[in-house]
Amino acid sequence: GQNIDQPTEMTATEGAIVQINCTYQTSGFNGLFWYQQHAGEAPTFLSYNVLDGLEEKGRFSSFLSRSKGYSYLLLKELQMKDSASYLCAVKHYQLIWGAGTKLIIKP
Amino acid sequence: EAQVTQNPRYLITVTGKKLTVTCSQNMNHEYMSWYRQDPGLGLRQIYYSMNVEVTDKGDVPEGYKVSRKEKRNFPLILESPSPNQTSLYFCASSFLGTGGTDTQYFGPGTRLTVL
Numbered sequence: 001g002q003n004i005d006q007p008t009e010m011t012a013t014e015g016a017i018v019q020i021n022c023t024y025q026t027s028g029f030n031g032l033f034w035y036q037q038h039a040g041e042a043p044t045f046l047s048y049n050v051l052d053g054l055e056e057k058g059r060f061s062s063f064l065s066r067s068k069g070y071s072y073l074l075l076k077e078l079q080m081k082d083s084a085s086y087l088c089a090v091k092h093y094q095l096i097w098g099a100g101t102k103l104i105i106k107p
Numbered sequence: 108e109a110q111v112t113q114n115p116r117y118l119i120t121v122t123g124k125k126l127t128v129t130c131s132q133n134m135n136h137e138y139m140s141w142y143r144q145d146p147g148l149g150l151r152q153i154y155y156s157m158n159v160e161v162t163d164k165g166d167v168p169e170g171y172k173v174s175r176k177e178k179r180n181f182p183l184i185l186e187s188p189s190p191n192q193t194s195l196y197f198c199a200s201s202f203l204g205t206g207g208t209d210t211q212y213f214g215p216g217t218r219l220t221v222l
Contacts, residue, residue, distance in 0.1 A: 008147075030205070030206030030207055031206065033210070033211075040195075040216070040218075041215070041216070042197060042213035042214060042215050042216055043150070043197070043213050044213070045210050045211075045212070048210060087149070087150070091206060091207055091208065092206070092207065093206065093207035093208070094140075094152065094155065094165070094207060094208065095152075095207075095208060095211065097149050097150040097151075098149060099147065099148065099149035100149055
């Protein structure tokens with residue numbers, strides 16, 4: 001079967017750092033996406049990892065370990081506008097989506 | 108501007124009244140997909156299309172139909188809507204790359220309520 005696990009909800013403080021984990025067990029793997037989705041809006045692309053290691057993009061970084069079936073999204077210098085859901089998706093011809101992690105930022 | 112458009116954005120209808128949600132993209136993408144999103148369940152794929160005249164079922168296709176007569180358009184049809192189809196619907200498109208779909212770009216969503 002296909003299984004992607006993310007924490008349902010996380011809370012962090014403005015200016016801090018937060019790490020959102022994603023573990024997956026899928027029948028195949030061709031890459032992993034992270035998307036951001038504000039409430040009631042469309043998901044927007046954040047990052048894509050196909051090889052092991054860390055990809056940095058400004059305040060956001062994404063890490064992948066294919067041998068462990070594990071990825072994380074690291075958000076630094078948190079801002080209130082980062083309050084959103086973060087969706088992990090594994091690419092195996094189609095995208096297999098996790099249920100998303102709702103991130104709440106407190107002042 | 109490169110975009111995916113959906114119409115209508117909001118729709119309230121009654122059980123059994125046929126409706127169509129349109130989706131159009133201007134990026135020349137081969138791949139298009141419809142998702143529904145319900146609280147706690149994440150994105151679930153309804154139907155997808157790899158190219159013109161090529162469509163296939165996703166995880167939750169019951170009660171829905173699609174067509175892909177032109178590359179840019181991928182309408183979602185509910186022949187006889189029921190209350191359990193009340194949901195937030197997203198259309199998405201992408202190029203096809205190695206191993207499947209590349210980065211997907213989403214329309215703004217259609218919030219459907221079936222009474």
